[in-house]
Amino acid sequence: MSHSHSDSPSFSHLDEAGQVRMVDVAAKVSTQRVAVCSARVSMNAQAFDLLNGHERGKGEVLNTARVAGVLAAKRCAELIPLCHTLPLSFVGIDFSLNPDTHHIDITSTCRSDYKTGVEMEAMMACSVAALTVYDMCKAVDKGIVVEDVRLLYKSGGKSGEWLAPGLSAPPLAVQGQARPAVVAARPASEAASAPGVPAATSRADSPQGATGIRLVYFAQVAELAGTRNETLDWAAPLSGSELLQQLEARYPRLAPVGRLKLAVNQRHAQHDIVIQAGDEVAVFEPVTGG
Amino acid sequence: MIIVQEADFDSGALQASLRAQSAGAAGALVTFTGYVRDFSETEATSTLYLEHYPGMCEQVLTELAQQATERWQLSACAIVHRVGALARADQIVFVGAASAHRGDAFRACEFLIDALKTRAPFWKREELASGRSFWVQQKDADCARTEQWGTAENQGASQQ
Numbered sequence: 001m002s003h004s005h006s007d008s009p010s011f012s013h014l015d016e017a018g019q020v021r022m023v024d025v026a027a028k029v030s031t032q033r034v035a036v037c038s039a040r041v042s043m044n045a046q047a048f049d050l051l052n053g054h055e056r057g058k059g060e061v062l063n064t065a066r067v068a069g070v071l072a073a074k075r076c077a078e079l080i081p082l083c084h085t086l087p088l089s090f091v092g093i094d095f096s097l098n099p100d101t102h103h104i105d106i107t108s109t110c111r112s113d114y115k116t117g118v119e120m121e122a123m124m125a126c127s128v129a130a131l132t133v134y135d136m137c138k139a140v141d142k143g144i145v146v147e148d149v150r151l152l153y154k155s156g157g158k159s160g161e162w163l164a165p166g167l168s169a170p171p172l173a174v175q176g177q178a179r180p181a182v183v184a185a186r187p188a189s190e191a192a193s194a195p196g197v198p199a200a201t202s203r204a205d206s207p208q209g210a211t212g213i214r215l216v217y218f219a220q221v222a223e224l225a226g227t228r229n230e231t232l233d234w235a236a237p238l239s240g241s242e243l244l245q246q247l248e249a250r251y252p253r254l255a256p257v258g259r260l261k262l263a264v265n266q267r268h269a270q271h272d273i274v275i276q277a278g279d280e281v282a283v284f285e286p287v288t289g290g
Numbered sequence: 291m292i293i294v295q296e297a298d299f300d301s302g303a304l305q306a307s308l309r310a311q312s313a314g315a316a317g318a319l320v321t322f323t324g325y326v327r328d329f330s331e332t333e334a335t336s337t338l339y340l341e342h343y344p345g346m347c348e349q350v351l352t353e354l355a356q357q358a359t360e361r362w363q364l365s366a367c368a369i370v371h372r373v374g375a376l377a378r379a380d381q382i383v384f385v386g387a388a389s390a391h392r393g394d395a396f397r398a399c400e401f402l403i404d405a406l407k408t409r410a411p412f413w414k415r416e417e418l419a420s421g422r423s424f425w426v427q428q429k430d431a432d433c434a435r436t437e438q439w440g441t442a443e444n445q446g447a448s449q450q
Contacts (some may be wrong), residue, residue: 035405112428219413220425237308265413266346282411286428289340289371290324290383290403 013082024081024259026151029116032256033156036169036249037122039130041104047141048102062095065106065132072128073110073121086114088121092245093129098257106130107152109249111256119151153252213243213275218284223258224253240264240271240281247283261286291352294367299370301384303406308386312365312446313438318395319366322403324383326376334419340373340382347371350410358402359430362394369402371412401439408436 011194015021044050051058069090077085090111097104108125110118130146137144155161171274222228225247232243240262262269262283275281291307293299301323308319308384326338355367366388376382387398414426 216343218343218411219415224384252369260417262344263346266343266349268409282346284343284411284413286433287408287411288414288426289342289410290407 020082022084023116025115030113030115030159031156032258033110033112033114033116033118033256034252035110035117035119035151036120036152036153036163036252037108037119037126037149039106039108039126040147041106041130041133041144042147043104043137043144045102045146047137047239048097048099051137052097052099056185061136064136065095065129066093067250068132069106069108069125069129073108075123076121076124080120082118084114086112086116086118086121088112088118091121091125092249093125094249104130105131106133107249109252109255115157115191117154117157119154123149140240155252155256200260206232213277214280215247216280216282218282220257220285221254221283224257225251237274237276240269240273240275243275243281244271245285257285259286260284291366291370292348292355293368293370294344294347294351294373294374295370296374296400296410298372299384301381303340304370304384304386308366308368308388310313313392315340315365316395317318317390318392319386320395321384321386321400322399323381324403326378326380326382328378329416329418334421335343335416336380337417338376338378338380338382339415339417340376341413341415342371342373346411351406353404354405357405358398361401362387362389362398364389364394364398367398367402369406371406371410373412404432404435404439407432 005140069095073088073091077083088110092109094109095104095105096107106126106129108122108129110122110125112118112121127146130149134144134146143158150164151162152164152167153162176202214231215227217227219226223250224236225248244260244262254260261284262271263274263284264273264275264279266280267281291304301321302408305319305321305345308321309316312319326335329335338445351369351371358364359367361423364387366386368383368384368386372382383403385399385402387395387402387405389395389398408428416426
């Protein structure tokens, strides 16, 4: 075993003698950290259909799982022995339901400005959200499987960006009817087979395919998104913050940018603005003309 | 007069035009011209690239000109802003404000350039002689300057 070379892979939680240790991050600098993880909850058709068909109940289950995920991220360091306590700036949990496969896909996003990464927090968040779904559905299907818990993306710190092998961009955090999804960059077949879940904050559904939200990106936002404009599937009114959350989940490189601004129909807008079908929404960093 | 263009402008001709437009009414004309300068003392800027949001840009500039015209009784007002690739020492922006008295003209001109920097959808990318390039970040000091102008009703929507 050669763990003497500093540039070859080694277990950071084992010292030179092979003894367990906590990594000393005292000398590391704080940077903006982002991690996106996913987990899949796979249940039988009976359990899935019962949940999916229960408008109110579905929202209750998913909202409970969402809150559980946020709490779990905050307590990660208490359960994982060598995990550092760190200040979380954001924990977000999104769900996507697939009636064909009876899967609930959970995506967690964690952010922090700190000296070490937030992937453990994100892994914990989606794991516990998944277990909460299991807990609330196990009376109907004891054979529910929690699987495929993994890191999709992380950024920040010495190692920079990392994207899970096989992914060109992380999957949408939410593919739903009551919440919009960016469809331009994804095959139509995939869009059609991912009906998703209405937002737990039960909004009225709008007719599918009515009108889209036209998104335009400028300057660094366009570079990070890799596109200058695209059309968002229309579903229901959503706030500026909800739109930004979805964009950050789709384009994790945007997440560290932080202070993103919006203009709706070519007018500056606050993040609490309600975006409607047919709106043109511009996303950009603070302006720097003159 | 609101113009967003790639081409260079003639600041002398713009000044003459403002003077002609407000002949008899204006006792003072104040103009400001902004140039591409080196980003830092240690690194020379080779190119400044300006991106903008067509449509919204003109709309925001028109609103700022209207605000200034009402607030300081301007008899004429102009904002000309360039976009695209600009070289070191090139002109970027021209602002001119004509009013009966110099105090109003000075204040209007300063308001227009301050507000433009934090409201109008332009973004600058610095390309340094060393080959390094980056998007310029908005300065807190610029926001503070705009806020000092006591913010008209729709000013509040500019920044979170």
